[in-house]
Amino acid sequence: MRAVMVMFDSLNRHMLPNYGCDWIKAPNFAKLSERMVTFDKCYAGSLPCMPARRDLHTGRYNFLHRSWGPLEPFDDSVVSLLRRHGVYTHLCTDHGHYFEAGGATYHTNYNSWEFARGQEGDPWKGQVEDPHIPESLSGPKIGDLWRQDWVNRPHLDSEEKQPQAVTVANGLSFIETNRDQDNWFLQIETFDPHEPFFTQQKYKDLYPHVYEGKHFDWPDYGRVKEAPEEVQHAIYEYAALVSMCDEYLGKILDAFDRWNLWQDTMLIVNTDHGFLLGEHRWWGKNIQPLYREISNIPLFVWDPRYGRSGTRSDALVQTIDLAPTLLHYFHIEAPKDMQGRSLHQVIEQDRPIREAALFGIHGGHVNVTDGRYVYMRAPNGPENGPLYEYTLMPTHMHQPFGVKELADIELQEPFDFTKGCRTMKIRANTYLNPYLYGSLLFDLERDSKQDSTIEEPETEARMIRHLARLMRENGAPEEQYERLGIPRDGNVAEETLLAERLKRKEGYETDLGIGERWTAEGRNLYLALKCLAPAKLRETADVRLSGYLSSRQTLEIGADVVSAFAVELFGGDTRIASVLRQLFAVPKP
Structure with a gap:
């Protein structure tokens, strides 16, 4: 038995033909819905990049206990479990976050791995002289990351040199070398179409448009301030990169056809989260409320045991389900701390595996959906607290926690999933504060674009009960209930919800x-x-x-x-x- 996961970063569901987009040129993505099961209600769990990957490895939510960071010593990594049971694991990636302080324990779980250099601001090519940076709408506000990107770009002057092309070539080489072997898992993971939306001219030519503005392929996260033609240009730049992703996805599908891998090889095509391209007047993914463009993500699965192709499922599923799905496929029992559910139940029997799903960013809204409604629960006050990080790996994206952050750490008694380990309890510093937006309730059946909130106290109370139950099952820290202003059992009276709205209005x-x-x-x-x-x-x-x-x-x-x-x-x-x-x-x- 073999399995291949093809993972993209920041791949927008609403920009794919599989989910109704009629102008993006992505014929190979379209083929996925002919050959695989397409999931319509797949949601991210923890955001952004590395929190999502911890969800993927461990089959449980990251965001209620900590923010960005490595795998923990007590974590059950699906890759480690596969290795332990004799399944060879290999990673081909150009995702630079794996090789920073805040992601350094993920790639080391694989038997072997290959890294293609040059994405985003990867500290790759050394150049003392400042590079030429064109005047840009987003501007050099991101310091060394921006500068390094423009140092790297001249070295990526042809398609075969681009990190995505190298990553897929490495993956195809692994398949060709090992296609006659059994018991292996290959993860082909590209950072594209994550910003910057940098690709070759042939893909840009797929989307001809008149644009005479400044260079713009890297939006700043935040409110849209650009003119409509500038926003549309950035969307076309993103589209061009999606079309490049489609081209290289096609090479993987060709390999499945050429060597008849469909017969005995699982294929998963997924992403970590989406990206707002001006919708709701936002760029990005990790400041504003996590609208569907960010949280409702594409997922395609081929399981050769059942042979289901060309079908769609509206079962509510999540990233945390991928680890137990892989374990079930390789006949390995999932550990008790893995809370995701294997997708084989959905694929084989079209059976739902959950009533509701959580998703969020540490310190942001705690969000819950039942597939129709999405409820975003804001903190109870402007202080957005109490809020702590629980970790034995105190590391931000690029560096360890600072000494000031660690000056007053406490030791937390073990959670039920830390295998008897006490963790550090560190007061969290976050620029997120969802109190700005309040608690938001959406009915996706009536308003799929989430253009307006609804006030239905009975529905809100029911969604809070879902939210509290899932928090309890996840072993959420007790202060998270206090931060959100809900009881641990989730039973909130409708009168209480009305009083909350009045209090917020007075504060505004x-x-x-x-x-x-x-x-x-x-x-x-x-x-x-x-x-x-x-x-x-x-x-x-x-x-x-x-x-x-x-x-x-x-x-x-x-x-x-x-x-x-x-x-x-x-x-x-x-x-x-x-x-x-x-x-x-x-x-x-």
């Missing part, structure tokens, strides 16, 4: 009592400012804003006034003002 409608005149943008940003501020500054913000207005001899409070006040309030901390601009025009509750 600040009245300084001096006859000030607010713009909508000013109110939005002032609420954002209060959410960003430490408790002591938050308590004195209204008084200090009154004094600030008096010193400027104005009563008009717009976005510019709040941004300037933020710099003064935080002692010249321009980072806060930058975050406020990123969160510009936060929706009114």
